[in-house]
Ligand SMILES: Nc1ncnc2c1ncn2[C@@H]1O[C@H](COP(=O)(O)OP(=O)(O)OP(=O)(O)O)[C@@H](O)[C@H]1O
């Protein structure tokens with residue numbers, strides 16, 4: 001198979017030695033995520049390494065290269081297979097003893113597609129637990145990546161300085177097709193404390209049915225031009241235009257998502273798809289924000305990190321989630337988002353190549369300009385810097 005495939009969000013590496021030395025997968029219900037490392041230039045006593053981490057004396061097993069990110073629709077897993085096939089898994093790639101190559105994989109697809117990967121690529125998927133990987137990926141990003149986490153309040157993005165000594169405990173809310181809520185107490189110390197089936201798959205699935213749009217990005221674009229008040233029943237609609245002050249509800253608060261459609265003498269076709277998309281995005285985001293806060297409250301957590309590809313750096317999504325957390329916690333808890341939102345699981349799977357545990361495996365090069373954020377508040381374009389490759393080295397000791 002010689003199919004050239006350019007994945008959504010992938011950065012093609014034009015270097016001639018850019019064979020994949022390590023590849024890991026997170027194959028979820030909707031999207032398959034890849035993290036791979038290419039370039040096998042050895043760094044021997046290089047200044048940049050010395051200044052990035054203390055690895056002196058053990059430099060013979062250090063690889064310098066770039067960490068790449070890519071995603072495919074799980075429903076088109078053949079494209080993912082073709083992409084991997086179009087790259088070469090180099091000689092450094094881990095092998096089973098006396099056998100073929102192994103690829104670390106997590107998510108339900110690691111089980112569902114194991115035979116397919118064996119058949120098409122002669123690759124054995126080495127399964128890692130999905131929650132373990134999400135937590136390992138989040139911990140790595142929060143500790144190692146400069147400007148990974150940020151708040152989004154009133155249209156303003158602000159990076160959060162992570163104090164490594166004061167990071168735990170936190171609640172990790174991963175919004176994929178479904179939503180997992182994990183209380184994280186340290187490296188490998190966590191409990192999945194809650195979840196909800198009303199997640200990204202619900203937004204995308206209902207949105208597709210209601211608006212007939214063909215892609216997730218199209219649905220997001222529609223939502224940006226919509227007005228949810230056409231569809232949602234507001235407190236003012238019920239209270240004759242006024243607030244319900246006694247219980248702290250303003251006239252503009254949503255009393256019932258989609259509630260207005262009941263009494264309006266309209267059928268689906270009479271609504272603008274923009275308004276339906278807007279209302280749906282708000283309903284799902286608001287509900288997740290509220291559930292996240294209630295879960296945080298249950299365990300006395302004040303920091304909530306949100307990941308998963310539902311977010312897609314989308315302003316309205318992040319704003320709705322932030323407002324929900326702020327509103328229900330009366331300002332006590334804070335929603336934070338992660339730049340590598342959708343790649344937590346794949347990164348965690350990648351780090352499981354390190355037999356000694358997730359620490360000290362991936363070292364970021366200092367001040368990688370490509371890794372500086374360029375966030376303008378819009379949904380990332382497929383090839384933009386949001387998922388830019390990272391200049392780093394792997395310590396294979
Ligand atoms: N290009 C896209 N195509 C489809 N869905 C997308 C896209 N971009 C973002 N999404 C959103 O991301 C969600 C999937 O997120 P993610 O990849 O984190 O979860 P998953 O791993 O597929 O799901 P799960 O973890 O529940 O198995 C979709 O349900 C949708 O809301």
Ligand SMILES: CC(C)(CO)[C@@H](O)C(=O)NCCC(=O)O
Pocket residue numbers: 028029108130176177178179180194195196197
């Ligand atoms: C089933 C998983 C973990 C698969 O990623 C995810 O889709 C999820 O957390 N769903 C929500 C399931 C629930 O807790 O109700």
